Amino acid sequence: MEALIDSGVPRGSRVAGVVLTLVALVAAVLGAPPGAAAEPVQPPETEIDTPLRTDGERIRDAAGRDVILRGISVIDKREPFYPDVGPEDFRRIRDLGLNHIRLGISWEGIMPEQGRIDQGYLDAVRNIVRGAGREGLLVILDMHQDLFGGPRGNGAPDWAYRPGWCPHLELAEPTGAWAANYASPEINCAVTRFWRSEELQAYYSDAWKAMAGAVADEANVIGYDLMNEPWQGYIPPVLFERQYLYPSQARWLEAIREVDPEAIGFVEPNVLKSLTVVSPPPAGLLPDNSVYSPHLYGPWDFTSESELLQETRRLADVNFGYSAKEASGAGVPLWLGEWGVFTTAPGAADYATHVYDMVDDALAGTAIWEYGDSAYGPFDTSTWEPTPLYESVLRAYPQAVPGTLREINYDPRTRGLDVAWSGGDGGVVSLRAPAGRYPEGVSLRGSSDWLWDAQRGVVTARVPPGDGELALRPAGS
Incomplete structure (x- = not known):
């Protein structure tokens, strides 16, 4: 299925090298x-x-060097579904010592109506990519979603959010945790229908292909995070990963490679893995030239006051250690695509330093959550003064x-x-x-x-x- 596009989408392979010749x-x-x-x-x-490529468990650049990606998510889930950022923001990120951004994009933004690509949206995202490149930042595009879409989530356009007769059970408000709505029948029915629908899967692939075609010639685009925190709906674990999740991501990456043959796929596991729940390892299930991209969250993510905070953080070590073994078993690089902690939590800075230490020990890449989120990020966005996490992010590393x-x-x-x-x-x-x-x-x-x-x-x-x-x-x- 080919989507209709308002005007032509650029095609072609990107040239090698981010334009940084002024450094010398x-x-x-x-x-x-x-x-x-x-x-x-x-x-x-x-x-x-x-362009970058994977070589066993390592990411290598065009010169054959071993590359470490250290960055930050830059995402806005609200309409128009891309962040309002410019040169000052990119310089601020660059001054933190980071070398890439995980740039959030949206299926709803790309394809607001069934089968129609919004060329204006593609152009806006490409302009952000170019702005980041001018400041020396690499870009990984992240197709972001939470709770799939609809009135309580983001990501999927309204026409693709099809819960059928399933009712909504409001769990976020009484619990204070937005993610509690993952237990709502409405959301689970919509998610399950997506994974089982060849039609919706094809439209999702078309959206990715259009977006990749718009940025494939931008030298600083290094890969595509195929779906943020995928959820299984009512499909049983193991069956979900093996028959739906990883095969779907492989198909989306195949569509991307029709317009960007050198693209790296950043493949995420079931979102349950992000919450320290063991999921089936991805060995033998990941496409060529891909990176394993789990997230790292846990009980400490739900409150900044819990007396159990320090105890629960030991689960982060277990979770990350399991992720490193999964990546090694699959023979692919590891990139911790998202992690965070409340800036007001006791010992937040020490925890952030500990995560970076774990990432260094694993010789892995990472992107912290999130540039525009004062509750989690290194900046208070009302003043752009540093939060307690700033000093933890500001550290040296080999790139x-x-x-x-x-x-x-x-x-x-x-x-x-x-x-x-x-x-x-x-x-x-x-x-x-x-x-x-x-x-x-x-x-x-x-x-x-x-x-x-x-x-x-x-x-x-x-x-x-x-x-x-x-x-x-x-x-x-």
Whole structure:
């Protein structure tokens, strides 16, 4: 089934490389900061050379380097179903040391009427993608939904929300948890019908194909998060994952690859997995060139005052450890596509630091929830002052390394970063070292040929072939 489009949707493969060639020019004009080598290596044309691809359990850039994706969700579930963000927002994200955004899009925005693509919506999303690219940010597009759609959720357009005769049972208001409405018969019937309907599945694929076609030529688009937090409805677990969830995501990705052949698919498990409920592992069920993208939430997500908060957080370790084993068993990279904690919760900053430590230990990527959410994010959006989570997000990490990473160790007390890798043909290592964390500059051991671009918060260092190590420290330490 092909959707009708108001006007032509662009097609074609994207060119390699995010346009960041000005990095080298800025460095040459401004000179090296204190602590850098006298004749620093010129940075590569890009910090991360696109397109990206998966190679077993690693994500690699066009130069073959092992890539770490660290970012933040940028999502607005309200009409017009895309976030109102611009250069200042992207610079703010960039200054946090992040290298990508998980940009929320909506089936309802793409296809507000059955079979009709809204070209204006595609253009608006493409403009956001381009704005992010101008500030050096990569983009993963996320088809976002919660509670599927209809009057109580978001994502699916009204014409696709078909609960039939099933009544609504209001559970969110008396419990204070919006997710409680996942137990409503109305929502479960609508979700079940979606998974079992070839017609609705085809329209969903058409929406993805149109959106991918609109951005496929944008060099900073690196992949597609195929459905946010998919829910099983009345389909039993195991049957849902094996016969509906993973096969559906593979079909959607196949449709995307008709217009963007190099696309990485970010594949999410059942949303129950996000809540520390064990789900069937994805081994043998994920398409080629895909990334396993679970979320991490738990009982602490429902209140900021619970005395059990610290105890329940141990479940996060269990959940994340299981996710890492699932990804390894499936032979794919791990990207923790969403996680969060109330900024007002006791020990919120320590918990956020702990999550980043776990992600580093697993050599995985992640995107925290969410740029425009003051309750969860690193900024109070009424003033754009930092929340308690800001300092936890602002940390150094490797974003592109020749060979294969085997250690990432960041110490928030000393601000020291140790990175080790094995193999590789040598070349350029790119480290994120945000200037807000290193106002006095940086020093680097392990390479005599390096440069710190304070404006972008990036250290580039040339390294020889084979195994290697780098140690980043604040200047003078």
